[in-house]
Amino acid sequence: MLTTTSDPIALDQQHVLQVYKRAPIVFESGKGCALFTRSGERYLDLISGVGVAALGHAHPGLARAIADQASTLLHTSNLFHHPLQAELATRLSSLTGLPRAFFCNSGAEAVEACLKFARRFWYTQGTPRAGLVAFEHSFHGRTMGAVSVTWDPHYREPFQPLVPGVTFVSPNDAAAIAAAITDATAAVIVEPIQGEGGVRPIPRAAAEAITAACRRTGALLIADEVQCGLGRTGHPLYAPVLGLAPDLMALGKALGAGVPIGAAMFSDRVAAAARPGDHGSTYGGNLLACRAALTFLDELDGGLLAHVGRAGAHLERGLRAMAARLPAIRDVRGAGLMWGLDLDRPAAAVVDAARERRLLVNRTSDTVIRLLPPYVITEREIDEALPLLEAAIAAAVEAPRQ
Numbered sequence: 001m002l003t004t005t006s007d008p009i010a011l012d013q014q015h016v017l018q019v020y021k022r023a024p025i026v027f028e029s030g031k032g033c034a035l036f037t038r039s040g041e042r043y044l045d046l047i048s049g050v051g052v053a054a055l056g057h058a059h060p061g062l063a064r065a066i067a068d069q070a071s072t073l074l075h076t077s078n079l080f081h082h083p084l085q086a087e088l089a090t091r092l093s094s095l096t097g098l099p100r101a102f103f104c105n106s107g108a109e110a111v112e113a114c115l116k117f118a119r120r121f122w123y124t125q126g127t128p129r130a131g132l133v134a135f136e137h138s139f140h141g142r143t144m145g146a147v148s149v150t151w152d153p154h155y156r157e158p159f160q161p162l163v164p165g166v167t168f169v170s171p172n173d174a175a176a177i178a179a180a181i182t183d184a185t186a187a188v189i190v191e192p193i194q195g196e197g198g199v200r201p202i203p204r205a206a207a208e209a210i211t212a213a214c215r216r217t218g219a220l221l222i223a224d225e226v227q228c229g230l231g232r233t234g235h236p237l238y239a240p241v242l243g244l245a246p247d248l249m250a251l252g253k254a255l256g257a258g259v260p261i262g263a264a265m266f267s268d269r270v271a272a273a274a275r276p277g278d279h280g281s282t283y284g285g286n287l288l289a290c291r292a293a294l295t296f297l298d299e300l301d302g303g304l305l306a307h308v309g310r311a312g313a314h315l316e317r318g319l320r321a322m323a324a325r326l327p328a329i330r331d332v333r334g335a336g337l338m339w340g341l342d343l344d345r346p347a348a349a350v351v352d353a354a355r356e357r358r359l360l361v362n363r364t365s366d367t368v369i370r371l372l373p374p375y376v377i378t379e380r381e382i383d384e385a386l387p388l389l390e391a392a393i394a395a396a397v398e399a400p401r402q
């Protein structure tokens with residue numbers, strides 16, 4: 001292991017752009033659902049690097065695959081073919097039902113590619129459309145296009161002017177959805193379960209309104225499955241659970257299980273609009289990232305998806321029982337291993353109280369505790385985590401409000 005003697009927190013404060021509110025803690029190693037500090041303190045990780053470390057930390061099969069790939073070939077760029085990118089595209093095509101992939105390095109880039117090719121589709125038709133419909137509480141990433149369809153103004157305002165033509169609509173208002181999607185709409189973009197916005201599944205009535213309006217107007221549908229997709233909910237993807245049939249899809253986070261990779265998936269008719277030179281990425285879909293993603297998909301198919309379903313049901317039972325005991329929990333939302341506990345107060349104090357108990361959870365949307373544990377979490381680890389979380393919530397509730 002590479003270790004340094006200097007103080008990483010002090011150096012971060014001097015030399016790293018201060019855009020993160022990091023907890024004052026330094027992790028140096030991990031194993032499964034545990035993270036360890038330099039002095040060997042063990043923390044139970046229920047956030048997995050914001051939904052990324054799906055196979056847990058230091059997964060032996062992933063480590064072997066990465067090491068093998070590193071000693072074979074890491075990167076050639078997209079000037080040439082290599083054997084792993086096409087294989088990964090084929091696997092993702094059968095998983096998503098969308099036959100073509102573009103590879104990039106993050107969720108935001110996958111969203112960006114979806115937005116660009118939605119526009120490209122209409123341009124190629126000879127009837128350009130610029131309008132985009134997105135949802136209240138959405139989060140799609142930080143690049144200019146992705147942040148333009150992200151709802152919370154604090155992500156957008158300092159960076160204006162953004163991509164024009166975006167309409168935000170409430171997912172709880174089917175009539176407003178029907179009215180917002182028009183013949184000028186290039187695409188509708190939706191997270192089937194909104195993650196950053198507070199773990200909010202899109203209501204079925206909204207999904208039906210989206211489907212009907214897209215059919216009526218021809219508007220394309222982009223599903224952002226970056227956080228809720230790829231097995232996180234116990235389903236391969238969550239759009240089909242809601243009856244949504246997207247033309248484009250953004251994937252990321254769990255796909256590389258810790259190695260950065262994103263993918264945008266396209267239907268044939270959208271993909272047919274693409275021309276060489278339209279888009280690209282130097283790193284996108286390199287051998288290392290594709291090898292990691294193929295290893296992740298092998299695990300998912302090899303029983304991990306079913307495990308997420310079982311472990312998720314166990315976690316849900318525990319969370320609902322906890323909510324019945326603690327009136328401070330207003331709502332329990334999610335599916336599989338993606339859960340939000342909506343509190344009647346700001347959730348930051350609970351995150352701190354959990355960390356004091358060596359449990360890692362995260363706050364989103366001010367009042368929501370978000371859980372995105374590694375897919376490999378066991379029922380025993382869930383049983384270890386739940387009392388710690390309950391004690392953390394109870395402690396935060398007992399503390400005087402700030």
Ligand SMILES: Cc1ncc(COP(=O)(O)O)c(C=O)c1O
Nearest residue numbers: 106107108139140141195226227
């Ligand atoms: C639904 C969704 N889309 C896109 C993104 C952006 O992904 P990245 O941070 O990898 O750019 C995120 C990140 O949290 C996300 O949750």
